[in-house]
Amino acid sequence: MNRTIPRGPYKPGKIRQNSEQCMLDAATQAFSRYGFSGTSMQNIADTAGVPKANVHYYFKNKMGVYTAVLGNILDLWDTVLNDITVTDNPATALCRYIDAKIDFSRTHPQESRVFAKEMLSGAPHLQEFLQDKYEAWLASRLRIFQSWIDAGKMDPIDPAHLLFMIWGSTQHYADFEPQVKQSLGTDTLHQEHFDAAAKTVKQVILKGCGLTPPAP
Amino acid sequence: MNRTIPRGPYKPGKIRQNSEQCMLDAATQAFSRYGFSGTSMQNIADTAGVPKANVHYYFKNKMGVYTAVLGNILDLWDTVLNDITVTDNPATALCRYIDAKIDFSRTHPQESRVFAKEMLSGAPHLQEFLQDKYEAWLASRLRIFQSWIDAGKMDPIDPAHLLFMIWGSTQHYADFEPQVKQSLGTDTLHQEHFDAAAKTVKQVILKGCGLTPPAP
DNA sequence: ACAAATCTTGTCTAATTGGTCAATTTTTTA
DNA sequence: TAAAAAATTGACCAATTAGACAAGATTTGT
Numbered sequence: 001m002n003r004t005i006p007r008g009p010y011k012p013g014k015i016r017q018n019s020e021q022c023m024l025d026a027a028t029q030a031f032s033r034y035g036f037s038g039t040s041m042q043n044i045a046d047t048a049g050v051p052k053a054n055v056h057y058y059f060k061n062k063m064g065v066y067t068a069v070l071g072n073i074l075d076l077w078d079t080v081l082n083d084i085t086v087t088d089n090p091a092t093a094l095c096r097y098i099d100a101k102i103d104f105s106r107t108h109p110q111e112s113r114v115f116a117k118e119m120l121s122g123a124p125h126l127q128e129f130l131q132d133k134y135e136a137w138l139a140s141r142l143r144i145f146q147s148w149i150d151a152g153k154m155d156p157i158d159p160a161h162l163l164f165m166i167w168g169s170t171q172h173y174a175d176f177e178p179q180v181k182q183s184l185g186t187d188t189l190h191q192e193h194f195d196a197a198a199k200t201v202k203q204v205i206l207k208g209c210g211l212t213p214p215a216p
Numbered sequence: 217m218n219r220t221i222p223r224g225p226y227k228p229g230k231i232r233q234n235s236e237q238c239m240l241d242a243a244t245q246a247f248s249r250y251g252f253s254g255t256s257m258q259n260i261a262d263t264a265g266v267p268k269a270n271v272h273y274y275f276k277n278k279m280g281v282y283t284a285v286l287g288n289i290l291d292l293w294d295t296v297l298n299d300i301t302v303t304d305n306p307a308t309a310l311c312r313y314i315d316a317k318i319d320f321s322r323t324h325p326q327e328s329r330v331f332a333k334e335m336l337s338g339a340p341h342l343q344e345f346l347q348d349k350y351e352a353w354l355a356s357r358l359r360i361f362q363s364w365i366d367a368g369k370m371d372p373i374d375p376a377h378l379l380f381m382i383w384g385s386t387q388h389y390a391d392f393e394p395q396v397k398q399s400l401g402t403d404t405l406h407q408e409h410f411d412a413a414a415k416t417v418k419q420v421i422l423k424g425c426g427l428t429p430p431a432p
Numbered sequence: 433a434c435a436a437a438t439c440t441t442g443t444c445t446a447a448t449t450g451g452t453c454a455a456t457t458t459t460t461t462a
Numbered sequence: 463t464a465a466a467a468a469a470t471t472g473a474c475c476a477a478t479t480a481g482a483c484a485a486g487a488t489t490t491g492t
Contacts, residue, residue: 015459015469033337037254040449051471053452058469062450113336116391120329120336121249123394130398138399155423160399161416167395168388169381175332175391176384178339182346183354183376200377207371208424232438256479267441269483274439278480 020058023048024072027065032110035117036066067125070118073111074129080104081137090148091211094166095202101170102198106189112174138163155210162209169201236274239264240288243281248326251333252282283341286334289327290345296320297353306364307427310382311418317386318414322405328390354379371426378425385417 026047030039041062045052059065080100086093105112118126138160145159173180173194184193206213242263246255257278261268275281296316302309321328334342354376361375389396389410400409422429 019469035251035253035333035337037251041451042449052450053471053473054469056451057471117251117333117336119392119394120333121251126394130394134395135398155419157419158412158416161413162420163399164388164392164396164413165381165385165417165420168384168386168392170384172380172384172387176335176380178335178342178346179350179383180380182351183379196374197377197380200374201381203371203373204378204381204421204424206424207426208420208422210423235439257481258479269441269443269481270439272481273441 016058019050019054023050023055023058023065024068027069028072028110028114031066031069032113032117036062036121041065069114070125073108073115074133076104076108076111077115078133086144089214090154090209091206092214093144094205094209094211095214098166098170098202098205099198101166102173102194102201105170105172105174106191106194109174109177112171116171116175153211155208157209162205166201166205169205170197173197232274235266235270239266239271239274239281240284243285244288244326244330247282247285248329248333252278257281285330286341289324289331290349292320292324292327293331294349302360305430306370306425307422308430309360310421310425310427311430314382314386314418314421315414317382318389318410318417321386321388321390322407322410325390325393328387332387332391369427371424373425378421382417382421385421386413389413 023044027039027044030043030047034043041055042052044065045055048055055065059068084093084096084100118124123130141163142159145154145157145162148154149156149159173189177189180193181187181189186193202213239260243255243260246259246263250259257271258268260281261271264271271281275284334340339346357379358375361370361373361378364370365372365375389405393405396409397403397405402409418429
């Protein structure tokens with residue numbers, strides 16, 4: 001006779017949640033600097049302050065850690081992107097997007113770099129993301145841009161390439177940080193630098209699209 | 217008595233030159249896809265079609281191969297950048313630079329990616345480059361931009377951040393190729409895609425700076 | 433043609449790494 | 463409090479890798 005009631009298959013206690021996040025942070029840091037192959041499980045473990053075997057207890061294998069890190073980044077992206085509700089005003093919408101994107105480069109540089117390295121390697125683990133979520137997100141943006149153009153609210157500009165410009169310009173501050181630092185003559189990028197960046201990008205993009213900055 | 221006349225310390229015969237370039241190409245390809253740690257000497261050797269020991273004969277060690285690849289890329293960069301003579305017309309100069317940069321992304325995507333990965337990793341092997349050649353190149357550009365602004369030839373725009381915009385926008389087509397491909401719905405990027413890219417970037421940047429496109 | 437220099441290549445080694453496992457400790461639950 | 467579940471940990475293994483090296487093949491200079 002079985003007196004014990006079997007518990008559910010998985011109960012994420014606080015210990016697990018805490019340890020897992022700790023290792024995920026350590027892994028993100030390591031992957032962003034040394035890449036997937038350049039990062040050893042030992043390195044992740046050391047950074048997290050736990051023995052190596054512990055990492056294997058929480059994640060299936062090294063690729064498991066990596067995909068967890070990537071998934072975490074995509075979630076972050078999702079919240080950032082979905083936070084932007086498209087208003088009827090192109091200028092306002094573009095400004096909001098640029099500000100959010102620059103802010104992401106400032107607050108999540110490591111995540112940005114892991115994402116960039118994955119792209120640079122041919123994005124073998126982002127195919128699903130690109131074909132599902134990103135595809136849908138992009139299509140909706142292109143439609144909106146096109147509707148603005150059709151309505152005469154902005155210049156006729158290839159929407160996809162415009163998005164690339166915004167993406168590339170903003171991403172640059174996280175991904176090419178050494179170059180940016182050297183160029184701006186600073187050892188660390190501060191809020192003021194990102195403010196100047198956002199200001200310039202917004203200024204050029206808006207005017208370049210035939211838009212006038214929204215009143216603050 | 218010594219009858220043999222000692223030859224010079226290093227004579228790069230055709231064999232050496234050929235083999236070295238072949239291995240350098242193989243290494244560039246491997247590094248761009250798998251990164252430094254993810255690339256094995258065996259992989260480089262296989263791609264070049266030679267036994268592994270041969271690579272060690274031509275290069276001191278793995279880092280030697282990598283720095284050779286990086287140096288090669290910086291040379292390429294140098295020729296591209298120096299090819300742009302600054303005319304007195306801002307619009308023409310910017311167009312030339314954007315076209316050259318986009319063309320570099322098209323013709324040298326692997327080199328672009330190796331460079332980007334090095335930046336993403338904190339550019340530990342580019343410090344000298346950044347502090348010497350790049351620093352000088354940047355300063356001269358900033359002066360030119362400022363003079364244009366002072367002369368009222370273009371809007372007052374932070375020159376450094378403007379350069380980052382151009383750099384980031386153009387670099388994007390090599391570094392984020394999977395995203396670009398997916399967005400444009402193509403399996404391979406063709407000349408027409410890069411033409412559209414250059415057109416959009418020039419259109420937005422020029423107008424965004426208060427410039428009118430030069431007559432072709 | 434001959435000797436010296438250059439180039440090629442198979443083999444070996446020491447070190448690192450991802451991953452396994454069983455033993456132990458800590459936490460949870462009834 | 464006692465058993466069960468979850469978490470921690472050190473020791474171990476097999477595979478890969480960078481690099482060394484010596485012997486042999488080829489090219490080059492005289």
